[in-house]
Amino acid sequence: MTELLRIRDLSVVYKTRRGTAYGVNGVSLDLEENKTLGLAGESGCGKSTLGRAIIRLVPYPGQIASGEISLNIEREILCGGGVIRKGMTNLMELNDEQMRSLRGCEIAYIFQDPMTSLNPMRSIGKHFEELMRAHDPTVKKEAAVERAKEILEGLGISPERVLDYPHQFSGGMRQRVMIGLGLALQPKLLIADEPTTSLDVIVEAQILRQVAELKAKFDLTMILITHNLGVLAQTADSIAIMYAGRIVEVADTESLFESPQHPYTQALLESVPDVSKPEKRLTWIPGAPPDLTRPIPGCMYNPRCPHVMDICKEVNPQLVPSKTGGLVACHLYDGG
Amino acid sequence: MTGDKIVHGIFFSVGVLRNGVRERSRKALIALAFVMVLAFSLIVALVGFGLNSSSQFGSQVVGGTFLYAIIMMVTYVLQKRRVAAGRAKRSVGRLILVIACVGVSLAVVLLSFLIMPLRPIVLLNAVLIGGLVLTFVLILIYDGHPILKERGTAGLIAEAGLLIVSGIVYMTAVSIWIVPYDPTKLGVGPQLLPPSPGFPLGTTYLGQDLLSRTIAGGTIMLEVAILSVLVCFSIGVPLGLAASFRGGLWDRGVCLLMDSIYAFPGLVLAIAIAAMLGPGVVNLALAIAFVYIPSYFRVVRSQVLTVKELPYVEAAVVMGARNREILLRYILPNILPSAIVLMSINFADAILTAAGLTFVGLGPPVDVPDWGWDLTFGWGYLISGAWWVITYPGLMIVLLALGFTLAGEGLNEVLTPKLKE
Numbered sequence: 229m230t231e232l233l234r235i236r237d238l239s240v241v242y243k244t245r246r247g248t249a250y251g252v253n254g255v256s257l258d259l260e261e262n263k264t265l266g267l268a269g270e271s272g273c274g275k276s277t278l279g280r281a282i283i284r285l286v287p288y289p290g291q292i293a294s295g296e297i298s299l300n301i302e303r304e305i306l307c308g309g310g311v312i313r314k315g316m317t318n319l320m321e322l323n324d325e326q327m328r329s330l331r332g333c334e335i336a337y338i339f340q341d342p343m344t345s346l347n348p349m350r351s352i353g354k355h356f357e358e359l360m361r362a363h364d365p366t367v368k369k370e371a372a373v374e375r376a377k378e379i380l381e382g383l384g385i386s387p388e389r390v391l392d393y394p395h396q397f398s399g400g401m402r403q404r405v406m407i408g409l410g411l412a413l414q415p416k417l418l419i420a421d422e423p424t425t426s427l428d429v430i431v432e433a434q435i436l437r438q439v440a441e442l443k444a445k446f447d448l449t450m451i452l453i454t455h456n457l458g459v460l461a462q463t464a465d466s467i468a469i470m471y472a473g474r475i476v477e478v479a480d481t482e483s484l485f486e487s488p489q490h491p492y493t494q495a496l497l498e499s500v501p502d503v504s505k506p507e508k509r510l511t512w513i514p515g516a517p518p519d520l521t522r523p524i525p526g527c528m529y530n531p532r533c534p535h536v537m538d539i540c541k542e543v544n545p546q547l548v549p550s551k552t553g554g555l556v557a558c559h560l561y562d563g564g
Numbered sequence: 565m566t567g568d569k570i571v572h573g574i575f576f577s578v579g580v581l582r583n584g585v586r587e588r589s590r591k592a593l594i595a596l597a598f599v600m601v602l603a604f605s606l607i608v609a610l611v612g613f614g615l616n617s618s619s620q621f622g623s624q625v626v627g628g629t630f631l632y633a634i635i636m637m638v639t640y641v642l643q644k645r646r647v648a649a650g651r652a653k654r655s656v657g658r659l660i661l662v663i664a665c666v667g668v669s670l671a672v673v674l675l676s677f678l679i680m681p682l683r684p685i686v687l688l689n690a691v692l693i694g695g696l697v698l699t700f701v702l703i704l705i706y707d708g709h710p711i712l713k714e715r716g717t718a719g720l721i722a723e724a725g726l727l728i729v730s731g732i733v734y735m736t737a738v739s740i741w742i743v744p745y746d747p748t749k750l751g752v753g754p755q756l757l758p759p760s761p762g763f764p765l766g767t768t769y770l771g772q773d774l775l776s777r778t779i780a781g782g783t784i785m786l787e788v789a790i791l792s793v794l795v796c797f798s799i800g801v802p803l804g805l806a807a808s809f810r811g812g813l814w815d816r817g818v819c820l821l822m823d824s825i826y827a828f829p830g831l832v833l834a835i836a837i838a839a840m841l842g843p844g845v846v847n848l849a850l851a852i853a854f855v856y857i858p859s860y861f862r863v864v865r866s867q868v869l870t871v872k873e874l875p876y877v878e879a880a881v882v883m884g885a886r887n888r889e890i891l892l893r894y895i896l897p898n899i900l901p902s903a904i905v906l907m908s909i910n911f912a913d914a915i916l917t918a919a920g921l922t923f924v925g926l927g928p929p930v931d932v933p934d935w936g937w938d939l940t941f942g943w944g945y946l947i948s949g950a951w952w953v954i955t956y957p958g959l960m961i962v963l964l965a966l967g968f969t970l971a972g973e974g975l976n977e978v979l980t981p982k983l984k985e
Contacts, residue, residue: 283882332884339882344875349897349980358893362885409883
């Protein structure tokens, strides 16, 4: 298996009036081709910021402070800023124009809210046409519309609806259109930022199934950002759990659910209702996530951790291999 | 929309369908009769004006515009039929239209040189503008009506507004050829004669024929309104787009400039600028345009600031759209409806401001027939009972302003896909 994405020591800071907040703090991550990585954590833990950082579009006032994001590019891409070569490329070294031509073409991004993610003044076909012409101005209108019909049909929307406007579609259909737009140029990497959060469970299941089909069809690699662990259990190959801007545990989906290593992961799974154990009472994690503008020394989770030790309040744990084959950042496993 | 419907146009609603007879409702027949009567009386009036015109060329000019419009219309329908049947491409159809337009216009140029070797340009203007406006009206009724009707009240409002405006533009274009008396000639009748058979709208205190003045008085006002709105639209909108999209110091600077213009009362500033530039149509238009630039800037800026934060703009960035594309394809179409509404209000406002500037003496020269001048000189005679001198020109100003407002308001709703249903 070849490596598609490699992130090393990525930090994203938000410079606010109250001080500098580390939205993403020294994250390292590897992603192999054709795999789905789930990125989970509670609100504000930096999972969306990490997703945005990969396409270098961190919302204002955030900026990427340091780190390296390398993407394995399989084809040469011509753009205004020159040629992007094949092979591992550090995205941080590309200029804006090169980065622009990479977005949509190699990396697609799907947002949480399908209701407002489409231009209300343009028909669906026009969206496809504009996307394709942004990357290749020589594309003919007819060709773009043909391609749009093909993609929509693949997503279960009848092709004659290319002339319709976004408000004539339901939420689930719009999200499918967004996915279709994301995949129109056959990117290698798809980052889906809570793609099904605003949809009901039935549509959610439909869309996740379709995404899984498309993933196989297009040889996609996916990063699925969500706070819904149930969704990840269905779709992800491996899961990374984030807490306060750091990755605390990475493991295969199965081993993560079977034997979670990090105390935070354990607590997170405890707080999910389980229909097979109706007698189980739901637990919650006491306390609140730390203020990111005032980082606490040591492990960020130590004030809420039931297994807290003295070392946890002084030294920040590093990711070490765990016994289930994943990585975990906790002093409980320092001894091996 | 089916091909059939496109080809049949307005006659679709009363015509016979291929696969059965369409039920002819009473309502449709009454509407048709109403339209027919209206069109007939309009044509009779035009022919009457043409025959009784002081210029001797009235009927020729009116006939010329009708011939022009009919030729264009027939070409339009034929090319539309060919395109609908798939025998020609859309681009070829457009090319045919352009060729027809140029050809007929050249014929008009030649004819006008033959008929009037001394002042061909005046005749040319009248026939060309009148013909184009008539063509527009015919196409609007034939082809636009079914589309607009589908959009309900808004479409009909837009249609009514467009018809009023085109009617006044047509009347103004051919005015000097169809008026019964020279509108500037003094003493064609007794002074301050009330409406009577010889002078249907009465006469002014200088003995000018008020009917002729009412027909011919729109020239300056229309020119000023259209020119000023074009100028301030094409300055205000791009300025607002650029400033708010770039943001930062540039935005602050332009905002400050616009606010300082805004701080003056509009009419006073327009008077000051018009006085500085001197009288004349272009100067009048520029003065009015200058006053209205900040309102476009403000509206566009606030809209852009809202729209550029919306997810679909972000989605476009994520899909690799360039800044230029985002600005022109994603932001501009979404802010345009509010700019167009402003434009319609602005049209009406510009007409009233132009009337106001003429009223204070900064308008066109006194010897040009103008509704504003009629108001200026006529209002003093209102007390002595001569109501007609200001009523008819005033009515025309109201009608024109109403037409622009209706057209703008209706078009705004028609052009926004979300308000379609």
